[in-house]
Amino acid sequence: MTPPLTTLSLSNVNVNGQSLGSVSLVFGSSGLTQFSNTNGTVQVNLLNQNGAAAGQLQSIAVDGQGRIVGTYSNGRTVRSPP
DSSP states (O other), rough: SOOOOOOEEEEEEEEETTTEEEEEEEEEETTOOOOOOTTSOOOOOOOOOSHHHHHEEEEEEETTTTEEEEEETTEEEEEEHH
């Protein structure tokens, strides 16, 4: 993105009927990063193995505690911190 963003605020976010309220995305070395080229495509520069087989993100949901849950094709799920 030009200029690079440091934060992005989203208001009144709803996922699957669950209200999340306002959500702030934080970019940079301690948050999300922005890797792309001028054509708008993304290139993966680094992969880290965590012991699980490779998987692609299949779905995103919000659980009963309001945490974001990502489900992957390898059977793994990742939940956001409470």
